[in-house]
Amino acid sequence: AKPRVAVIFGGRSTEHGISCVTGGSVLNVIDRDKYDVVPIGIAQDGRWVLEAGDLDRLKIADRVLPSVDATLPAVSLEQRADGTELVFTEATEATDVLGHVDVVFPLLHGPWGEDGTLQGLLEMAGVRYVGAGVLASAVSMDKGFMKVVLQAAGVPTMPSIVVTAREWARDAAACRARSEELGYPLFVKPARGGSSIGISKVHDASELDAAIEEAIAHDPRVLVEGFAAGVREIECGVLQMPDGEVRTSLPAEIRIGGDHEFYDFEAKYLPGEHTEIDCPAKVDDDLLARMQELALVTFDAVACEGLARVDFFVFPDGSLVVNELNTMPGFTPSSMYPQMWGASGVDYTELVDLLIQQALSRSTDLR
Ligand code: ATP
Ligand code: MG
Ligand code: MG
Ligand code: MG
Structure with missing residues (x-):
């Protein structure tokens, strides 16, 4: 049988809409000859629903972000008698079982999704999932604790x-x-x-x-x-392959212009603004090597798995500071993380497949 993949998007955080756009994009490219796909939306109120039918609506339209429709059929996670199988059940019709799930792709940003909470639920249920585990997710989500961990590992950060x-x-x-x-x-x-x-x-x-x-x-x-003064803002993608090897992408640079003082929400998502992306970034070999090495050190410092986007500030003297790492970075085809992998020879469809294969290769024991 084909592995069944539950793609989960939306969620309770303020990044709900962005996550929906990501969910729509991934659902568009996921190989349905290879995987049995179950789209699950988490509404803003936390309700889990079975998304079906027209996924085309999961797009930015007229500068408005989509959201999960809480009136769709509710689903729930259930542990069955053997204690390890995850079952989605329509709450309204107890007989309507969606079946087991082999792997979850949690395309959620922010608290209740990118922060280890969902990951903990999945660990308890013994279900494999894409991306960082409980600790890495929780530490990376909280910028205060993230810095404690990065500093202890010798990774430079802003005071x-x-x-x-x-x-x-x-x-x-x-x-x-x-x-x-x-x-x-x-x-x-x-x-x-x-x-x-x-x-x-x-x-x-x-x-x-x-x-x-x-x-x-x-x-x-x-x-x-x-404040990091006079810096270039450059990001680097980290990807764990199905065999466990961890790779870094070519980096990309964000150049903020117009009336944006920094890389704010509008500059990130709404078109027609003055943000320019150089992908790959124009960096010399020395900076490239130092950046990729520091991205790996950062990934390992928080015990990350699967993927991460490490965001750097590059000072005029060439020194590097890690601003943050994101364990579930923006993941639409035009987002930085997929773009950087595209420039590094891994296209969006392949990236989605590699992440699912990596998750499927994991142990559900301590790892
Ligand atoms: P993401 O969407 O990448 O998860 P975030 O909400 O976690 O973003 P940050 O990446 O910490 O937020 O900051 C957002 C932006 O603000 C940065 O991309 C950068 O442009 C600017 N910025 C953040 N911290 C600093 C700083 N200390 N000095 C200068 N600019 C900064
Ligand atoms: Mg950032
Ligand atoms: Mg962030
Ligand atoms: Mg983020």
Whole structure:
């Protein structure tokens, strides 16, 4: 029988719409002669539904992002008598069993999907899945803890502090003082976010409180970070092959222009803006080699699996800092990660297949 792949997209995070676009793209190219495909949407309220029929609607239309339709038939995860099989069941008709699932492709960004929570559910159910495991997902999702781990592994990162909603409520003045030690301008980010949502560049003291409060609205854990001045922004893809070997892609550079001060949500997803991508990036052999090596060190530092996109800042003197790694990077055909692999000789369809094959080759024991 063909392996059955559950492609899961949507989710409870603010990146719901982006994830739907990714889900639509992957469902378009996945080889149905090779795999039995089950499309599962997670609605914004957390409900799991069986997506079927017209997947064409999972696209950006008139600058509006799609979403999962919560009124579709609900599905649930069930552990059966043998304790290892995952079954999707229509909640409304207990008899309507969708069957076991061999592998899950969790195309989810942000909390409740990219952060180890779904991964934990799948580990408990003994189901293989694409991408990072529980720990790697959780550590990489939280920019505060990610930095602790990367610094311990000797990976250079920007200086930063964590401010929690509790600390802010108790003593905002102390939080301000700790932040200002980093010096303006500052970047303020929700610790567990993505797509630049909730991120502000803070030019001076007059903007700090609003930025922290904006980030707290997304996550009670907030990262306040020093500004990387005059840097090039270059990303590198990491891919684990079905035989376990880990490879790095050619990097790509993001050049921000127009009225965007940084690589914000609009610059990332909405067309007609002034962001330019150089894929592959124009880098000399020395920078290329250092970047690919540091991408691997970063991948291993968090014990990542499957895939990651490592985002760098390159200073004018050529030194590198890792801004972050994303364990489920944007994954539409035009997203950076697939583009970088395209430039490195792995096209989108093959990339999807390699990731599924890698997941299928995994042990469901401790690995
Ligand atoms: P992603 O969609 O890549 O997951 P994210 O929401 O996790 O994004 P970051 O990558 O940390 O957010 O930051 C978003 C953008 O903000 C960066 O791509 C960069 O343009 C800018 N930026 C972030 N931190 C800094 C910094 N310390 N100095 C200068 N620019 C920064
Ligand atoms: Mg990120
Ligand atoms: Mg992200
Ligand atoms: Mg980023």
